[in-house]
Amino acid sequence: GENVEQHPSTLSVQEGDSAVIKCTYSDSASNYFPWYKQELGKGPQLIIDIRSNVGEKKDQRIAVTLNKTAKHFSLHITETQPEDSAVYFCAASMDSSYKLIFGSGTRLLVRP
Protein backbone atom coordinates (compact mmCIF):
# COMPACT_ATOMS: atom_id res chain seq x y z
CA GLY A 1 0.00 0.00 0.00
CA GLU A 2 0.88 3.66 -0.08
CA ASN A 3 3.59 4.99 2.21
CA VAL A 4 4.28 8.68 2.79
CA GLU A 5 7.50 9.92 4.32
CA GLN A 6 7.84 13.45 5.64
CA HIS A 7 10.90 15.53 6.57
CA PRO A 8 12.00 17.21 8.71
CA SER A 9 10.25 16.15 11.90
CA THR A 10 10.95 19.52 13.49
CA LEU A 11 11.74 22.87 11.92
CA SER A 12 12.61 26.11 13.67
CA VAL A 13 12.79 29.35 11.68
CA GLN A 14 13.03 33.04 12.42
CA GLU A 15 9.97 35.12 11.81
CA GLY A 16 9.98 36.37 8.24
CA ASP A 17 12.08 33.50 6.91
CA SER A 18 10.79 30.76 4.65
CA ALA A 19 9.99 27.20 5.68
CA VAL A 20 10.04 24.14 3.45
CA ILE A 21 8.64 20.71 4.31
CA LYS A 22 9.14 17.75 2.01
CA CYS A 23 7.23 14.52 1.46
CA THR A 24 7.73 11.49 -0.72
CA TYR A 25 5.16 8.88 -1.64
CA SER A 26 5.52 5.34 -2.89
CA ASP A 27 2.46 4.57 -5.01
CA SER A 28 2.50 6.15 -8.46
CA ALA A 29 -1.30 5.78 -8.60
CA SER A 30 -1.70 8.49 -5.93
CA ASN A 31 -3.03 11.63 -7.54
CA TYR A 32 -4.15 13.97 -4.76
CA PHE A 33 -1.84 15.59 -2.22
CA PRO A 34 -3.24 17.82 0.53
CA TRP A 35 -1.43 19.60 3.32
CA TYR A 36 -2.98 20.02 6.74
CA LYS A 37 -2.12 22.27 9.68
CA GLN A 38 -2.91 20.97 13.14
CA GLU A 39 -2.80 23.12 16.24
CA LEU A 40 -2.56 21.58 19.68
CA GLY A 41 -5.73 19.77 20.70
CA LYS A 42 -7.52 20.51 17.44
CA GLY A 43 -8.42 18.69 14.25
CA PRO A 44 -6.36 19.14 11.07
CA GLN A 45 -7.17 22.11 8.88
CA LEU A 46 -6.67 21.92 5.12
CA ILE A 47 -4.32 24.69 4.00
CA ILE A 48 -3.60 23.76 0.40
CA ASP A 49 -3.84 20.78 -1.93
CA ILE A 50 -2.67 19.76 -5.37
CA ARG A 51 -3.67 17.19 -7.92
CA SER A 52 -1.23 15.19 -10.00
CA ASN A 53 -2.05 17.06 -13.21
CA VAL A 54 -0.63 20.28 -11.73
CA GLY A 55 3.01 20.97 -10.91
CA GLU A 56 2.59 23.92 -8.59
CA LYS A 57 -0.11 25.76 -6.72
CA LYS A 58 0.08 28.94 -4.70
CA ASP A 59 -2.19 30.64 -2.22
CA GLN A 60 -0.78 33.86 -0.79
CA ARG A 61 2.20 32.86 1.43
CA ILE A 62 1.73 29.15 0.89
CA ALA A 63 2.74 27.11 -2.13
CA VAL A 64 2.95 23.43 -2.96
CA THR A 65 5.09 21.84 -5.65
CA LEU A 66 4.76 18.33 -7.05
CA ASN A 67 7.30 16.22 -8.91
CA LYS A 68 5.47 13.15 -10.19
CA THR A 69 8.57 11.56 -11.68
CA ALA A 70 10.42 11.66 -8.39
CA LYS A 71 7.22 11.10 -6.39
CA HIS A 72 7.76 13.94 -4.02
CA PHE A 73 5.93 17.11 -3.10
CA SER A 74 6.81 20.07 -0.92
CA LEU A 75 5.13 22.78 1.11
CA HIS A 76 6.64 26.24 1.02
CA ILE A 77 5.67 28.93 3.51
CA THR A 78 7.12 32.38 2.92
CA GLU A 79 7.31 35.33 5.32
CA THR A 80 6.59 33.06 8.27
CA GLN A 81 4.72 34.43 11.25
CA PRO A 82 4.49 33.14 14.85
CA GLU A 83 0.91 32.03 14.19
CA ASP A 84 2.24 29.63 11.57
CA SER A 85 3.69 27.57 14.43
CA ALA A 86 1.88 24.22 14.41
CA VAL A 87 2.26 20.64 13.21
CA TYR A 88 1.98 20.22 9.46
CA PHE A 89 0.98 16.95 7.80
CA CYS A 90 1.23 15.96 4.18
CA ALA A 91 -0.98 13.22 2.79
CA ALA A 92 -1.63 11.29 -0.40
CA SER A 93 -4.67 9.58 -1.83
CA MET A 94 -5.99 8.08 -5.05
CA ASP A 95 -9.36 8.19 -6.76
CA SER A 96 -10.08 4.51 -6.19
CA SER A 97 -10.54 4.92 -2.44
CA TYR A 98 -10.04 8.58 -1.47
CA LYS A 99 -8.31 7.27 1.67
CA LEU A 100 -5.70 9.70 2.97
CA ILE A 101 -2.35 8.29 3.97
CA PHE A 102 -0.56 10.78 6.18
CA GLY A 103 3.08 11.59 6.64
CA SER A 104 4.57 11.60 10.13
CA GLY A 105 4.22 15.35 10.60
CA THR A 106 6.53 18.34 10.96
CA ARG A 107 6.49 20.50 14.04
CA LEU A 108 7.15 24.06 12.85
CA LEU A 109 8.25 26.71 15.31
CA VAL A 110 8.46 30.32 14.15
CA ARG A 111 10.58 32.36 16.54
CA PRO A 112 9.51 36.00 16.99
Place this chain on the structure above:
Amino acid sequence: GAVVSQHPSWVICKSGTSVKIECRSLDFQATTMFWYRQFPKQSLMLMATSNEGSKATYEQGVEKDKFLINHASLTLSTLTVTSAHPEDSSFYICSARPYGPLAGGSQETQYFGPGTRLLVL
Protein backbone atom coordinates in the same frame (compact mmCIF):
# COMPACT_ATOMS: atom_id res chain seq x y z
CA GLY B 1 -18.72 26.51 4.85
CA ALA B 2 -17.45 22.92 5.12
CA VAL B 3 -17.88 22.59 8.85
CA VAL B 4 -17.61 19.23 10.56
CA SER B 5 -18.51 18.86 14.21
CA GLN B 6 -17.82 16.13 16.71
CA HIS B 7 -19.53 15.36 19.96
CA PRO B 8 -18.42 15.05 22.63
CA SER B 9 -15.15 16.99 22.46
CA TRP B 10 -13.79 14.96 25.34
CA VAL B 11 -14.96 12.03 27.40
CA ILE B 12 -13.71 10.14 30.43
CA CYS B 13 -15.09 6.69 31.07
CA LYS B 14 -14.44 3.62 33.17
CA SER B 15 -12.84 0.53 31.72
CA GLY B 16 -15.43 -1.83 30.29
CA THR B 17 -17.97 0.78 29.30
CA SER B 18 -18.93 1.82 25.77
CA VAL B 19 -18.54 5.30 24.35
CA LYS B 20 -20.28 6.79 21.32
CA ILE B 21 -18.76 9.62 19.31
CA GLU B 22 -20.80 11.56 16.76
CA CYS B 23 -19.49 13.18 13.60
CA ARG B 24 -21.71 15.61 11.69
CA SER B 25 -21.25 17.59 8.52
CA LEU B 26 -23.14 20.79 9.31
CA ASP B 27 -23.45 22.52 5.97
CA PHE B 28 -22.93 19.83 3.38
CA GLN B 29 -23.83 16.24 2.64
CA ALA B 30 -21.03 13.73 2.94
CA THR B 31 -20.69 10.80 0.57
CA THR B 32 -18.02 9.31 2.75
CA MET B 33 -16.82 9.81 6.29
CA PHE B 34 -13.53 8.60 7.66
CA TRP B 35 -12.46 7.85 11.21
CA TYR B 36 -8.89 8.38 12.38
CA ARG B 37 -7.02 7.79 15.57
CA GLN B 38 -4.11 9.89 16.77
CA PHE B 39 -1.81 9.15 19.68
CA PRO B 40 0.19 11.98 21.31
CA LYS B 41 2.85 13.44 19.02
CA GLN B 42 2.02 10.95 16.29
CA SER B 43 0.34 11.09 12.93
CA LEU B 44 -3.24 10.29 12.03
CA MET B 45 -3.97 6.65 11.41
CA LEU B 46 -7.01 5.74 9.35
CA MET B 47 -9.30 3.33 11.19
CA ALA B 48 -12.22 2.94 8.81
CA THR B 49 -14.14 4.35 5.88
CA SER B 50 -17.86 4.87 6.29
CA ASN B 51 -20.37 5.23 3.46
CA GLU B 52 -23.98 6.17 4.06
CA GLY B 53 -26.27 3.17 4.07
CA SER B 54 -23.53 0.55 3.84
CA LYS B 55 -21.15 -1.27 6.12
CA ALA B 56 -17.93 0.43 7.07
CA THR B 57 -14.63 -0.74 5.65
CA TYR B 58 -12.00 -1.23 8.33
CA GLU B 59 -8.25 -0.91 7.94
CA GLN B 60 -6.05 -3.87 8.67
CA GLY B 61 -5.58 -4.40 12.38
CA VAL B 62 -8.68 -2.46 13.44
CA GLU B 63 -11.25 -4.64 15.23
CA LYS B 64 -14.64 -4.04 13.68
CA ASP B 65 -16.45 -5.54 16.68
CA LYS B 66 -14.70 -3.15 19.01
CA PHE B 67 -15.06 -0.01 16.93
CA LEU B 68 -18.62 0.03 15.65
CA ILE B 69 -19.37 2.53 12.93
CA ASN B 70 -22.82 3.57 11.80
CA HIS B 71 -23.37 6.00 8.94
CA ALA B 72 -27.06 6.70 9.40
CA SER B 73 -27.44 9.63 7.04
CA LEU B 74 -25.50 11.84 4.64
CA THR B 75 -24.63 14.15 7.54
CA LEU B 76 -24.04 11.81 10.47
CA SER B 77 -21.64 9.01 11.30
CA THR B 78 -21.06 7.53 14.73
CA LEU B 79 -18.16 5.60 16.21
CA THR B 80 -18.83 3.44 19.25
CA VAL B 81 -15.88 2.15 21.21
CA THR B 82 -17.20 -0.97 22.91
CA SER B 83 -15.84 -2.31 26.18
CA ALA B 84 -13.24 0.43 26.28
CA HIS B 85 -9.88 -0.20 27.92
CA PRO B 86 -7.07 2.19 28.87
CA GLU B 87 -5.18 1.38 25.67
CA ASP B 88 -8.13 2.79 23.70
CA SER B 89 -7.39 6.22 25.16
CA SER B 90 -6.62 8.43 22.21
CA PHE B 91 -7.69 11.38 20.09
CA TYR B 92 -10.38 10.29 17.63
CA ILE B 93 -10.94 12.47 14.58
CA CYS B 94 -13.47 12.16 11.80
CA SER B 95 -13.43 13.67 8.33
CA ALA B 96 -16.09 14.05 5.68
CA ARG B 97 -15.87 14.07 1.89
CA PRO B 98 -18.65 16.13 0.29
CA TYR B 99 -21.22 14.64 -2.05
CA GLY B 100 -20.06 17.18 -4.63
CA PRO B 101 -17.02 19.48 -4.58
CA LEU B 102 -17.54 22.59 -2.48
CA ALA B 103 -16.34 26.06 -3.43
CA GLY B 104 -12.56 26.08 -3.33
CA GLY B 105 -12.38 22.33 -2.95
CA SER B 106 -12.24 19.25 -5.12
CA GLN B 107 -13.94 15.86 -5.17
CA GLU B 108 -11.11 14.48 -3.07
CA THR B 109 -11.15 17.14 -0.36
CA GLN B 110 -11.74 15.92 3.18
CA TYR B 111 -12.85 18.27 5.92
CA PHE B 112 -11.92 17.31 9.45
CA GLY B 113 -13.77 17.60 12.71
CA PRO B 114 -12.20 19.07 15.87
CA GLY B 115 -11.57 15.66 17.39
CA THR B 116 -12.73 13.81 20.49
CA ARG B 117 -10.31 13.05 23.27
CA LEU B 118 -11.11 9.77 24.99
CA LEU B 119 -9.62 8.82 28.35
CA VAL B 120 -10.39 5.37 29.70
CA LEU B 121 -9.63 4.88 33.38
